[in-house]
Amino acid sequence: MPFPSHHPVPELADVTPGAWREANRRLLAKAIGEWVFEDMLKAADDGDGSYRVDLDSGTTYAFRATPGAFGWLRVDPASITRTATGMLGNSIAEPAWDAQQFLLEAASTLGTDPSTVATYFTELSATLAVDAARLTHGGETVAELRALGHSELECRMTGHNLLVANKGRIGFSATDVRAYAPEAAQQVRLLWIAVHRGLAEFRGTSELSETEILTRELDQDTRARFTAVLEETGVDPDAYVWMPVHPWQWDHAVQVLHAADVAQNRIVPLGESPDAYLPGQSIRTMANVTAPERYDVKLPLKILNTLVWRGIPPHCTMGAPVVTQWLRGLVERDAFLTEECRTVFLGEVASVTVRHPYLSKLPDAPYQHLETLGCIWRESVSARKDPDERVRTFASLLHVDSAGDAFVAELVRSSGLEPEEWLRRLFDTLLVPVLHVLNRYGVTFNPHGQNTLIGYDRNDVPVRLYLKDFVDDVCVSFTDVPERGPEPDGHDHVLPRKHPSIIRQHVMDQVFVGHFRYLAPLCADQLGVDEKRFWQLVRQTILDFQRRFPELAERYAEYDLLTPEIPRYGLNRDRLVVTRYGDRALRHALYPNGTHPNPLAEG
Numbered sequence: 001m002p003f004p005s006h007h008p009v010p011e012l013a014d015v016t017p018g019a020w021r022e023a024n025r026r027l028l029a030k031a032i033g034e035w036v037f038e039d040m041l042k043a044a045d046d047g048d049g050s051y052r053v054d055l056d057s058g059t060t061y062a063f064r065a066t067p068g069a070f071g072w073l074r075v076d077p078a079s080i081t082r083t084a085t086g087m088l089g090n091s092i093a094e095p096a097w098d099a100q101q102f103l104l105e106a107a108s109t110l111g112t113d114p115s116t117v118a119t120y121f122t123e124l125s126a127t128l129a130v131d132a133a134r135l136t137h138g139g140e141t142v143a144e145l146r147a148l149g150h151s152e153l154e155c156r157m158t159g160h161n162l163l164v165a166n167k168g169r170i171g172f173s174a175t176d177v178r179a180y181a182p183e184a185a186q187q188v189r190l191l192w193i194a195v196h197r198g199l200a201e202f203r204g205t206s207e208l209s210e211t212e213i214l215t216r217e218l219d220q221d222t223r224a225r226f227t228a229v230l231e232e233t234g235v236d237p238d239a240y241v242w243m244p245v246h247p248w249q250w251d252h253a254v255q256v257l258h259a260a261d262v263a264q265n266r267i268v269p270l271g272e273s274p275d276a277y278l279p280g281q282s283i284r285t286m287a288n289v290t291a292p293e294r295y296d297v298k299l300p301l302k303i304l305n306t307l308v309w310r311g312i313p314p315h316c317t318m319g320a321p322v323v324t325q326w327l328r329g330l331v332e333r334d335a336f337l338t339e340e341c342r343t344v345f346l347g348e349v350a351s352v353t354v355r356h357p358y359l360s361k362l363p364d365a366p367y368q369h370l371e372t373l374g375c376i377w378r379e380s381v382s383a384r385k386d387p388d389e390r391v392r393t394f395a396s397l398l399h400v401d402s403a404g405d406a407f408v409a410e411l412v413r414s415s416g417l418e419p420e421e422w423l424r425r426l427f428d429t430l431l432v433p434v435l436h437v438l439n440r441y442g443v444t445f446n447p448h449g450q451n452t453l454i455g456y457d458r459n460d461v462p463v464r465l466y467l468k469d470f471v472d473d474v475c476v477s478f479t480d481v482p483e484r485g486p487e488p489d490g491h492d493h494v495l496p497r498k499h500p501s502i503i504r505q506h507v508m509d510q511v512f513v514g515h516f517r518y519l520a521p522l523c524a525d526q527l528g529v530d531e532k533r534f535w536q537l538v539r540q541t542i543l544d545f546q547r548r549f550p551e552l553a554e555r556y557a558e559y560d561l562l563t564p565e566i567p568r569y570g571l572n573r574d575r576l577v578v579t580r581y582g583d584r585a586l587r588h589a590l591y592p593n594g595t596h597p598n599p600l601a602e603g
């Protein structure tokens with residue numbers, strides 16, 4: 001049964017010249033701020049809030065900025081000027097807005113090479129195109145966003161804050177962006193295929209069989225239709241594992257890399273599922289909007305976005321259900337997490353692993369070619385939340401609408417609480433479960449803004465934490481922690497084991513550097529809570545937790561979040577200077593480059 005050859009997509013959105021310049025201006029300010037923050041560029045302090053960056057190319061960019069936490073400069077986009085030597089030898093200062101020109105002029109100072117610059121230029125241009133389209137067409141106010149459900153709100157977000165080119169999506173065409181990127185908000189119907197058991201392996205948690213997954217995910221008529229396809233093909237339906245595949249991936253990767261398997265009926269296309277899905281910010285995770293209580297589906301895409309190829313490693317599909325089972329065991333035995341915090345772990349409950357029959361045998365084959373087919377089913381927010389509860393990503397608090405209003409300020413206004421009291425509730429809701437899991441069990445997640453979700457009551461007051469993305473993002477300390485009990489690894493490590501300082505760094509980088517660094521100035525500007533007070537409130541939450549559980553004192557020293565200096569891990573630097581775009585057999589580890597002053601160290 002052939003799949004449709006294409007899916008209709010909206011016409012290309014008009015982008016005005018003014019919106020293009022404004023998107024550039026904002027991204028230029030972000031690039032200067034982040035590249036100085038990561039110590040790729042040096043900012044000279046000219047006093048009174050004025051700074052400049054002198055580039056090896058002979059060009060100077062001057063700007064006004066506000067110093068923030070961790071040594072960050074928050075650059076004012078409207079203040080940036082560019083000074084270069086003109087044709088007559090005189091220096092000419094002019095307002096600067098061109099982020100692409102800045103990249104080329106800064107390349108030598110950054111220490112990168114022409115090949116990297118050219119590819120990064122593609123990522124930068126793709127990011128600008130999306131940002132400019134958003135500016136051209138405006139979008140909802142923060143008051144309107146407050147009424148949206150979780151999946152719809154995800155489509156309004158703008159990507160990871162730490163990364164300058166955060167919507168690069170190398171591999172997607174402009175048409176693909178309009179069809180499959182989250183900001184397009186286009187519903188997608190997933191394709192289903194049957195993969196011979198010689199290639200595919202299903203795994204599930206103890207209560208989920210392969211039949212149970214299919215019963216939950218596909219109605220009876222669809223299952224009968226898919227079974228008929230296999231019978232008409234002349235194969236035994238029981239000899240195959242069924243799984244969804246993203247329509248883009250089927251077209252661009254599966255039919256190409258697995259052409260032999262398709263030709264020989266080891267992979268049989270079954271047809272479209274009747275359910276519609278919306279992509280989240282990761283693009284590859286799809287939320288069911290036809291039947292929201294059904295599982296989210298994480299599917300590989302052979303595109304490069306936010307530093308890595310967006311496939312799913314076989315060890316992740318294989319390990320997802322067993323890690324979920326293990327985490328549930330920890331959580332369900334922990335009354336503090338389950339009864340007081342009511343923390344929700346959105347389990348990755350089942351998976352299908354498909355290894356390439358040829359390339360998986362090639363030593364050191366680049367990972368982008370080995371992660372093209374597989375899936376993970378994850379519990380949906382809709383299936384776990386209370387009826388009157390609204391769940392939103394932590395990242396959504398940083399969203400600012402076209403009128404300049406911050407979403408966090410809108411939620412505080414809606415709650416009726418004083419800003420400091422609302423922030424205390426947020427910090428307790430977010431940090432206490434993370435601190436508990438870190439210090440009690442020596443376990444952490446990758447709690448960045450998309451993986452960390454906040455549940456709010458009907459008055460938009462934060463009440464509990466949702467966590468997701470476990471496999472490959474859950475790390476355990478390699479020190480002995482009796483509370484963890486038997487771990488799920490056996491002889492093959494499913495869980496990455498790391499030094500306690502690295503475990504701590506996951507929390508520091510993803511929560512504090514990656515989100516609170518940006519949230520604090522928003523709260524200062526729009527809620528009247530100055531940055532120093534913001535960080536005092538965060539520190540107080542940590543100290544209150546430590547006082548409540550004094551028996552963990554040794555762990556507080558081991559995973560010290562209040563240390564005066566923390567290592568600097570530069571994601572933009574990693575792409576431009578360290579990793580660049582070379583093909584690798586494995587996803588790489590980040591290495592520190594200097595340190596940041598820690599605002600949590602101050603009393």
